[in-house]
Amino acid sequence: MTDFKQDPTPKRPKHIDVKKDRGVSIAWDDGTTSYYSTGLLRKMSPSADMRTLREEIERNPLTVLPANSPNQGPLVITDVKAVGNYALSISFSDGHNTGIYSWQYLQSLDDQQSS
Numbered sequence: 001m002t003d004f005k006q007d008p009t010p011k012r013p014k015h016i017d018v019k020k021d022r023g024v025s026i027a028w029d030d031g032t033t034s035y036y037s038t039g040l041l042r043k044m045s046p047s048a049d050m051r052t053l054r055e056e057i058e059r060n061p062l063t064v065l066p067a068n069s070p071n072q073g074p075l076v077i078t079d080v081k082a083v084g085n086y087a088l089s090i091s092f093s094d095g096h097n098t099g100i101y102s103w104q105y106l107q108s109l110d111d112q113q114s115s
Contacts, residue, residue, distance in 0.1 A: 010104050016088070020077040024090075026106065034110050038077055042092050044109055045099035 011028040018024050023037040044050070057063045079091040083100055091097035 011107060012103060016080075018077060018080050021074070024077070024080070024088075034106065036106065036109060038075055038092070040109065040113075041077070041090055041099075041101070042075060042094070042096060044112075045090075045096060046101060046105050047096070047098040050096075050099065 011030050011032070013026045014029050015027040016024065017026075021038070023035060024041065026034045026036075028034065044054075053063070073093065076093045077090055078093050079089075079097075081089045083089050087100045087102040087105075089097070089100055
């Protein structure tokens, strides 16, 4: 399970650039920029089903992963919507669309990528 710190003054996005076939870049209000590949966003989706799968993989590395549809092309982002003023909802070409990526959660992914 991914834990993230509760920052009393979390960074806020100033600009979000979505390249559906590559990923999402976010320019934060503190002057930093973050990049999240499509694959990383899908793998680290904060949805309940993906959290459960990641926990199962931690317990048992031989966990069988869900199969992709055989007629499916490369994984791409199909839609991105703002959720209030605190998160993004991202839909993927494999049908997954239940993850809500809060600004804090995305920033925690930055910490994981740099460690």
